[in-house]
Amino acid sequence: xxxxxxxxxxxxxxxxxxxxxxxxxxxxxxxxxxxxxxxxxxxxxxxxxxxxxxxxxxxxxxxxxxxxxxxxxxxxxxxxxxxxxxxxxxxxxxxxxxxxxxxxxxxxxxxxxxxxxxxxxx
Amino acid sequence: xxxxxxxxxxxxxxxxxxxxxxxxxxxxxxxxxxxxxxxxxxxxxxxxxxxxxxxxxxxxxxxxxxxxxxxxxxxxxxxxxxxxxxxxxxxxxxxxxxxxxxxxxxxxxxxxxxxxxxxxxxxxxxxxxxxxxxxxxxxxxxxxxxxxxxxxxxxxxxxxxxx
Numbered sequence: 449x450x451x452x453x454x455x456x457x458x459x460x461x462x463x464x465x466x467x468x469x470x471x472x473x474x475x476x477x478x479x480x481x482x483x484x485x486x487x488x489x490x491x492x493x494x495x496x497x498x499x500x501x502x503x504x505x506x507x508x509x510x511x512x513x514x515x516x517x518x519x520x521x522x523x524x525x526x527x528x529x530x531x532x533x534x535x536x537x538x539x540x541x542x543x544x545x546x547x548x549x550x551x552x553x554x555x556x557x558x559x560x561x562x563x564x565x566x567x568x569x570x
Numbered sequence: 571x572x573x574x575x576x577x578x579x580x581x582x583x584x585x586x587x588x589x590x591x592x593x594x595x596x597x598x599x600x601x602x603x604x605x606x607x608x609x610x611x612x613x614x615x616x617x618x619x620x621x622x623x624x625x626x627x628x629x630x631x632x633x634x635x636x637x638x639x640x641x642x643x644x645x646x647x648x649x650x651x652x653x654x655x656x657x658x659x660x661x662x663x664x665x666x667x668x669x670x671x672x673x674x675x676x677x678x679x680x681x682x683x684x685x686x687x688x689x690x691x692x693x694x695x696x697x698x699x700x701x702x703x704x705x706x707x708x709x710x711x712x713x714x715x716x717x718x719x720x721x722x723x724x725x726x727x728x729x730x731x732x733x
Binding site for chain 2: 513515516519520523526527530531534538540542543545546549550553556
């Protein structure tokens with residue numbers, strides 16, 4: 449993990465989440481903006497997957513449990529596609545709320561992954 | 571778990587059947603995430619360090635199973651699943667309250683966190699809030715033949731997305 453990158457990722461996911469939540473509660477159905485920011489969150493997660501595979505080979509080793517880290521990362525990466533798919537199937541404002549919930553969850557999970565990688569002692 | 575929840579809307583449009591529509595979908599989705607989180611965590615805990623805190627980890631596993639069943643019960647149509655949803659969600663509420671209190675007054679029993687420790691602190695207190703919302707919502711959407719229950723939810727409320 450790269451601390452700067454994961455910090456940016458947490459910030460993006462949190463902002464995306466708040467945006468989708470407020471638009472959703474305001475009655476907006478999923479649109480290019482809300483689906484777009486959710487897609488961005490997913491792309492960053494996939495980038496995180498690549499970073500986390502490469503990192504140990506260049507000496508950037510997790511201090512905590514690698515298994516726990518990957519459970520979080522894989523789960524997090526599954527959420528936006530599920531939420532996005534559901535948003536496309538049933539287009540109402542609650543789908544936008546779900547996109548928001550998803551992005552917030554991702555922010556929390558990346559925060560936790562960050563702790564496992566840098567803080568937790570295995 | 572979540573995949574089964576995600577598949578529901580693609581079923582033929584028999585609206586009154588599934589409760590996973592409108593604001594209920596948000597509830598289902600949050601339950602799905604909790605089920606995933608609790609399952610992932612408990613598989614990891616039991617697989618790697620069960621001996622360290624058997625009570626906490628066994629409880630994590632139980633909580634995970636209950637969340638999975640509750641998620642399915644919220645999605646699945648019919649009066650029987652409705653009852654399953656009420657029972658599992660009520661169980662969660664009791665669980666989070668009991669374990670929340672125990673983890674404060676008897677920390678030795680829970681050396682490591684579970685979903686329910688300190689009223690779900692590690693999960694933004696969502697495990698404490700969501701069963702309450704769940705029970706409220708289930709009361710609104712109760713199967714119409716039982717619609718005469720105390721507060722009398724209006725049947726026409728059931729399928730709409732009103733929240």
